[in-house]
Amino acid sequence: MNLLLLVVALGLTGASPLQDYKVCQPHARPWQVYLHGGGVSCSGALVDKLWIVTSFVCAPTSYSTIASLGEHDVTVNEGTEQHIYVADVIHHSPYYRSPLHSLVMLRLAEPARFTQHIQPIPLPSRCPQPGETCHVSGWGSTIPNQYEPSKLLKCISVPVVDDQTCMNTFPEFLFWSQGMVCAGQANTDNCMRGGGSVMVCDGQLQGVQWFSHGCSNPADPSVYTKLCLYSDWINDVMDRHTTTLPTQTTPVQTTP
Template identity: 80%
Template sequence: MNLLLLVVALGLAGASPLEDYKTCQPHSRPWQVYLHGGGVSCSGALIDEWWLVTSFDCAPTSYSTIASLGEHDVTVEEGTEQHIHVAEVIRHSPYRSPLHSLTMVRLTKPARFTQYVHPIRLPSHCPQPGQTCYVSGWGSTIPNQYEPPQSLKCITVPVVDDQTCMNTFPEYLYWSPFMVCAGQVNTDNCMNNGGSVMVCDGQLQGVQWFRHGCRNPADPSVYTKLCMYNDWINNVRDSYIPILPTETTPRMQTLL
């Protein structure tokens, strides 16, 4: 009888989805943004009170997509969130060429900085092979397994050299100096969430471009090399300065 119960238990275990234990410490990534609505469900990184960055694949829709800040479990309201609609969506040109995959997103109103919502610094230098970085996003960290977004996941990845990354590219993809790769065999290497954020030494160093490690755990995943884009990011921020509403007119109308 005991043997029969053991066989049944093992059978049920085999039929169940694989467990995924890579859940982040809640609210340990206050710059992480969950973008949803308007046909998207992906991640981004807050870089100041108005702006966030994400990949080309994560293509928000102005005034339809919502940026949820201060999130951990996206299936419940935890009282820490700020839900703000997306205003401007600026993709790096040429769009999704072999060279670039980066989108900047401006919010319709500024984020309020709290212990749960805070920006990440832009890079002051580029990541180096062998450096340990941290990737976060909503979705499965198990290769070839889909998981609906719930709690924020975190994995630890080593940066790998460019040649190692190029050797894993399918024939239809081209290497670009605007790419950085991280993850290798016998390491955490899959974050199945568009626009997942890579942070190294407290600086934003990448947003996910191709999640090769979710297809084959031996392959590194590809991230946009953010250290190459500081000038472009700053130029976009300077060119799209939001106009804040003033209180002068309503007050004058009240007095009249």
């Protein structure tokens, strides 16, 4: 009894670290991609056997970054994974001159083999609406102001908020863009600290994370690239580049 009281007291005083229980059902998001190596540790979304969508901050280095498909626990071999080098990185521009777009397309060195655990996510056929509940997943902390990455894929549900509400929370040094969509608010699960975390609404890919504002202040919505505005660009990139096969032969990797 005394030991139990001690454990409770330590938790109340902050001596015990907060627990983060928002773990996805394993392999319930077969489009989720773990990007690692070459200075990158991010998420992305598989949209085709050769193509991944992610955010600008996650742009990797060709043939240095590996895309791990079919992942849940990134520290162990679960037997469901395919590890494939990123062969080509295509930025939507401009970003540096005017940070209005945060979107990168990644072409794999080898086509992914679709399985029960590896499937593409459909591109959006419409835009998300304020009040709609969407689902965000990534390998980041879901505890505000904690930065430890997660070995397990995390999932949260967030409401989409209107543009004006989002703009009202922007710090002065950030620019609002029509290419942004915001989700999350006070009293909801509003923190996913993981670059390129994937937002899915009604079974369609609607966002990759741009700014994780909700991890600094749970009352502020986080910002995602509004992918419904980029479907034409994404399809055009895939049409123009898929026929050009990588010149460097890189086999599917068996270990991360």
